[in-house]
Amino acid sequence: MSPLRDLLTKQVSSAFATAGYDPALGEVVPSQRPDLGQFQCSGVLAAAKKHRRAPQAIADDVIARLKTSDVFGSVSFAAPGFINLTVTDEFLTSFVEQVGRDERLGCPLIPEPGTVVLDFGGPNIAKAMHVGHLRSSIIGDSLQRLFRFAGHKVLSDIHLGDWGTPMGMLIAELQHRRGITTLDDATAARAAAALSVHDLEEMYLAAATQTRASDESLREALQATVGLQQNQPGYRELWRQLVAVSVAALREDFDTLGVSFDLWLGESHFSDRIPGLVERLLAQGHAVMSEGAVVIPVAEPQDQQEMPPLILVKSDGGYTYATTDLAAVDERAGDLRADAILYVVDKRQGLHFTQVFRAARKTGLARNARLEHLAFGTMNGPDGKPFKTRAGGVMKLKDLIDMVTEAALQRMQDSDIATTFSETERRRLARQVGLAALKFGDLSNVRTSDYVFDLDRFLRFEGRTGPYLQYAAVRIKSIFRKAELSDDEVGGSLIAPQTAGERDLMLALASLGDAVRQAYERRAPNVLCDFAHTLAQLYSHFYHECHILSEGDPGRRASWLRLSQITLRQLGLLLGLLGIEVPDRM
Numbered sequence: 001m002s003p004l005r006d007l008l009t010k011q012v013s014s015a016f017a018t019a020g021y022d023p024a025l026g027e028v029v030p031s032q033r034p035d036l037g038q039f040q041c042s043g044v045l046a047a048a049k050k051h052r053r054a055p056q057a058i059a060d061d062v063i064a065r066l067k068t069s070d071v072f073g074s075v076s077f078a079a080p081g082f083i084n085l086t087v088t089d090e091f092l093t094s095f096v097e098q099v100g101r102d103e104r105l106g107c108p109l110i111p112e113p114g115t116v117v118l119d120f121g122g123p124n125i126a127k128a129m130h131v132g133h134l135r136s137s138i139i140g141d142s143l144q145r146l147f148r149f150a151g152h153k154v155l156s157d158i159h160l161g162d163w164g165t166p167m168g169m170l171i172a173e174l175q176h177r178r179g180i181t182t183l184d185d186a187t188a189a190r191a192a193a194a195l196s197v198h199d200l201e202e203m204y205l206a207a208a209t210q211t212r213a214s215d216e217s218l219r220e221a222l223q224a225t226v227g228l229q230q231n232q233p234g235y236r237e238l239w240r241q242l243v244a245v246s247v248a249a250l251r252e253d254f255d256t257l258g259v260s261f262d263l264w265l266g267e268s269h270f271s272d273r274i275p276g277l278v279e280r281l282l283a284q285g286h287a288v289m290s291e292g293a294v295v296i297p298v299a300e301p302q303d304q305q306e307m308p309p310l311i312l313v314k315s316d317g318g319y320t321y322a323t324t325d326l327a328a329v330d331e332r333a334g335d336l337r338a339d340a341i342l343y344v345v346d347k348r349q350g351l352h353f354t355q356v357f358r359a360a361r362k363t364g365l366a367r368n369a370r371l372e373h374l375a376f377g378t379m380n381g382p383d384g385k386p387f388k389t390r391a392g393g394v395m396k397l398k399d400l401i402d403m404v405t406e407a408a409l410q411r412m413q414d415s416d417i418a419t420t421f422s423e424t425e426r427r428r429l430a431r432q433v434g435l436a437a438l439k440f441g442d443l444s445n446v447r448t449s450d451y452v453f454d455l456d457r458f459l460r461f462e463g464r465t466g467p468y469l470q471y472a473a474v475r476i477k478s479i480f481r482k483a484e485l486s487d488d489e490v491g492g493s494l495i496a497p498q499t500a501g502e503r504d505l506m507l508a509l510a511s512l513g514d515a516v517r518q519a520y521e522r523r524a525p526n527v528l529c530d531f532a533h534t535l536a537q538l539y540s541h542f543y544h545e546c547h548i549l550s551e552g553d554p555g556r557r558a559s560w561l562r563l564s565q566i567t568l569r570q571l572g573l574l575l576g577l578l579g580i581e582v583p584d585r586m
């Protein structure tokens with residue numbers, strides 16, 4: 001079904017058209033003055049200019065035609081150029097009926113679905129994750145859910161940092177510690193046996209310090225990197241083992257977070273196609289030699305800031321981060337036939353992606369794929385600097401999840417929630433609540449802005465938080481339990497709203513499709529957060545105004561239960577798109 005705003009816009013546009021005015025000016029949006037009407041059309045001034053008539057005269061013409069529609073109950077002109085619109089209760093009621101019967105609850109599918117690759121710019125092997133990786137997983141997960149729901153085929157790729165010098169450093173360090181002089185597959189397997197992810201992290205930190213302090217160590221690390229990239233005996237095997245250890249731990253962490261990927265590829269995956277790609281780009285004249293390096297110039301005349309060329313091959317023969325990204329575009333747009341490739345990566349990498357996107361377009365590697373950098377800001381600690389764990393160290397996902405779970409447990413205790421639960425159940429709920437706090441705390445911000453990680457605020461059961469929304473959904477479930485109805489037994493038909501609270505709730509339920517579409521178009525999970533929060537608040541008003549369970553009129557009671565059910569389903573859908581679980585009870 002088409003969203004409410006489309007339907008209203010169609011009505012008003014056709015009124016513009018039959019009155020002889022440009023129908024494009026009939027766009028309807030929610031009112032900025034709800035006291036004057038539920039919706040507004042602001043096209044009157046533009047029409048006055050275009051058709052050289054007074055705004056009042058134009059509005060009169062349009063309003064005269066809208067008076068006969070059975071959608072609008074009141075329509076009025078407000079200077080300088082607004083038409084205020086309110087729909088009839090009958091129309092609203094039947095629209096919400098349709099939403100309730102619609103499997104997608106009033107959310108449209110996009111007209112032309114395609115294949116979308118979502119690059120999560122994932123963590124790096126052996127290096128502890130940082131907050132950027134946390135944000136990219138939370139935001140990326142919500143976007144993959146939203147894109148799938150919109151109708152796309154989505155291929156999400158964790159895109160691990162598993163290639164290049166860091167891996168060489170790790171290999172050299174291990175060789176050192178085990179006294180390995182010549183590496184072959186058998187020694188590699190022995191060296192890597194029984195290594196844990198903690199060993200890797202510890203080794204990486206030691207190696208990083210070593211290579212900074214000594215040229216000899218740096219030389220060894222670079223040598224190991226070359227050994228790996230040139231596929232010398234043992235190197236690939238050792239690398240494979242190290243990656244396996246790290247990936248096993250990451251899989252567990254992402255599982256706990258509730259984030260999954262279709263593809264667990266890393267930067268290494270694209271390395272094989274790099275030499276051929278460089279050759280082709282040189283032969284085609286897209287890449288040129290410059291000071292011993294191979295580069296693709298990407299500057300454009302209208303650039304406001306300096307735009308360095310993309311370096312494809314460094315003068316020492318090595319490839320760069322950008323080379324890998326270009327090779328990845330080639331595979332995704334070429335072999336996977338992606339219609340869009342989206343990168344959920346920190347906004348500070350903006351220049352990098354501008355270079356890569358321009359190079360990918362001008363070389364034709366992008367084919368027809370849209371390339372978008374879905375940038376995000378930093379999650380800061382209370383000191384305004386990128387968030388660190390209490391120990392001051394870099395973050396481990398597992399520790400962070402444990403931390404939010406413990407805090408949720410404490411908060412639940414303070415708020416007398418789940419007091420009758422068994423210990424296991426209470427822990428399970430605490431994890432759901434903690435993750436809801438973490439995810440909503442992140443997703444409710446405008447994607448590109450920085451925000452402060454304030455667990456205390458994120459965990460409140462009242463306010464604009466994940467736990468509040470969970471609580472709102474659980475409360476509706478408990479109404480059904482008290483009414484002794486299972487979800488599919490709540491099937492009553494709606495009657496027209498009698499109170500403002502009912503009407504406002506219905507208007508929100510009718511608008512889900514608009515919100516979800518806007519979130520999709522703007523790649524903005526915060527729009528979903530806002531809508532879910534508004535919906536929960538409106539339901540709460542309605543709930544206090546309309547005493548569902550004690551209502552004596554069976555028709556009304558049934559209608560209110562049905563409104564509750566549609567609200568619950570919409571909340572469930574929204575929380576699902578945010579990657580937040582709805583507990584059964586709390």
Ligand code: ARG
Nearest residue numbers: 119121122123124161325345
């Ligand atoms: N692994 C990189 C990092 O930790 C981010 C990769 C971003 N994605 C990409 N396709 N470049 O910074």
